[in-house]
Amino acid sequence: MDRVKEKNFNKTGYAGNSPLLIYTLCYLSGIIFGNSHSYDCNIYLYLSVLFTIITLTAYYFNFYIRAVNLDIFLKLMLGASLFTAGNFNISQSPYAKKNLFSNLLTKEEKTEIRLVAKSDIKINRNYSTSHCFSPEYNEGVLLYLDKKIESNNCEIGDTIITKIPLREITTPNGSLFDRKGYYNKMRIFSQGYLREGNFTIIKPKGKTAVQHLKSRMALFIKEFRAAADNQEWADMIIAITTGDKSYLDQESKDAFISSGTMHLMAVSGLHAGFLFIFISFILSFLGNRLLPKIVRSVAIITALWIYCAIAGFSPSSLRAAIMISMLTIYRLTGRSSLSLNSLCASALLITLFSPESLYEPGFVLSYVAFLSILFINPKIDSLVHSDNKIVRWFWGVISISIACQIGTSLISISLFGFFPLYFLIANILLMPLSAIIIYLCCSTALLWLAGFGYNLFFKALEITAKTIYYIAARVESLPYSRLEADINAGYRLIIISLILVIFVDFGLQRGQKRYICAGLALNAVIVYLLS
CATH class of the missing domain: 1.10.12 (Lyase 2-enoyl-coa Hydratase; Chain  A, domain 2)
Structure with a gap:
């Protein structure tokens, strides 16, 4: 889905024909500036309102009175209005740099707290965890649970009342992973241990549609893991299809990181594209008349947003859902879609409601990867010309992998401290297998909802998952698979x-x-x- 096939692709003109590009950059620049400077948020609000009024006035004179030479001034004022709006939006966010401090850690030790469960209980080998949120203190808590506590006792949306002591989340000495920073960005500053008998659970009177969906998904994952002969491959399938890597052990994570294929475990355009193809194929019998096209488009968009909710509305899944929804609507109406404009629209929508997303690695990697496909991939793709479909597909995978690696390598090196030397081999082998995993899981989920026969695909899923891990582990074991790098x-x-x-x-x-x-x-x- 993310591949761009355009002849005579003029990149300067392509960017110039994207009206949202400059305004998106102004808004995102405002978020970055506002997060770096702790000015009074009311100043940004007043300036944004002022620039908006000036912009509307300039537009009136330009449109109705036909005043000359107002175009440039109009664009400048609109850009300034969006810049100050970005400043105001991030200054109001609880995730802004100036607001990243804990109120829970300053409370008295025996104070009663109410925590709302935001995730189901994750049962790992040595412990169980759950992410909770305190509405009173407006921050999250990482709860470790006693093994005696059954996972069905606490579901998403339940309120936990307890008086347990909380301690600050820290990063272990010598660890390369900034555990404290990772959780702090999610406004999770503290952690606590929940034992049997020192808490009370209150069930909510009603759940939202998203909570119902997450509860159903948690039930499906629980049954799926219980029915699997080997939980390791089941956990890998869960990570590839939903982006939830919390069940994976560190050894499996290292294998995918070192092979340069960790992006397969983040729901993005690749996964959304596979889902788009799957639903289009399933509903192809409807035909190509207007009404069947509308039904198919509604089904695709609905499924995409349900999938996005299952993935926890991560930035990469939101980007993919917004852009493919736009593409589906454009195709239905017969209009041509502009990928860069759609990309800018998705960035504006995501950061409008969640400005802190701009600082999430998933957001940055997702958008940089797509920009790499737009601007770098066409030049690499044009190096090989063939009428053979297999050769074209094979080269397409290679060119997209190289383009994405060129675009995202600096970010990846900054995050992980190394470059995966054999990323190309791993991606060529694992991308088709990840597609098979997603298609099999879609079929399994449909049969599970129907209530019968969903275990028919288990053997095929097991073989595919084992093959994926075997390839990732073998690539990791190759000499110089990780080139340590520190680029200033x-x-x-x-x-x-x-x-x-x-x-x-x-x-x-x-x-x-x-x-x-x-x-x-x-x-x-x-x-x-x-x-």
Whole structure:
């Protein structure tokens, strides 16, 4: 779904024909600026209202009175209005940098607290956990539960009343993973241990549609894990299809991280694309008249958003759901869709309701990967021409994998501290297998809802999951599978500039690009000598 096939792809014109691009950048810049500076949020509100009034006034004069030379001023004011709106939005968010502090840890030790369960109880090998939220203190708590507590006792939406002591979440000494920072970004600052008999559970009078869906999904996962002969492959399937990696052991996570295929366990455009193809195929018997097209489009959009809810409305799944919904509507109405404009619209919608998403690695990686497919992939894809469908598909997977790796490698190195050398081999082998997993799971879920025969696909799922893990583990075991890297800010800027100059057309001739690339390479040598 994310592959762009356009001949004579003019990237400068493509960006220029996306009216939302500049305004999205203004809004996102406002979020970044507002999170870095602790000014009074009312200032941003007043400025945003002022710029909006000026923009509307300028639009009136430009449209009705036909005043000249107002176009540029109108765009500047609209950009300024969105910039200040981004500032105001992030300053009001509880996830803003200035608001990342705990109120629960300052309470008296024996104070009663009410916690709402936001996730089902995750039963791991050594412990059970649940993410909860305190409405009174507006922050989350990570609960560790006694093994004696049955998982059916606490469901999503239940209120837990307890007086347990809470302690601050910390990062273990010598750990490469910033555990404290990871949870703090989700406004989870404290953790506690829940023993049998020191809490009370109150069931809600009614649940929202999303809570019902999550409860049903938790029940399905529980039955699926119980019916599986081996929970390890069941946990892998859950991670690939829902993005929930909490059941996976560290060894399995390391295998996928080292092979450069961890993105298969984050619900994104790849997963949404597979679901789009699956539903389109299932409903293809309806035909191509207007009414069947409407029914098929409604079914696709509904299924996508249900899938997005199952994935916990993660930024990558939201991006995919919004863009494929737009694509489906465009196809229904016969209009052409503009991928970059759809991408900007999805970014605006997500950050409008959740401005802190801009700082989530999943958000950044998802959007950078899609931009890489838009701007870098066409040049790589054009290197091989063939009329053979198998060769075209095979090269398509290779070109998209290379493009995404070029675009996201700096972010991945910053997050994990290494570069997966054999990412191309692993992606070529594992992407088709992940598609098989998703199609089999869709069929299993449909039969489970029907109430019969869903265990028919278990053997096929087990074989596919074992094959996926075997490949990821073998790739990880290859020599130099992880190239340790630590790229400083100077090198990152030079590498980003090189990528832009090589793959994005700015109206520059080939000779001019060579001079710029040579200059950037010389700068890289100077940075190395001075470091």
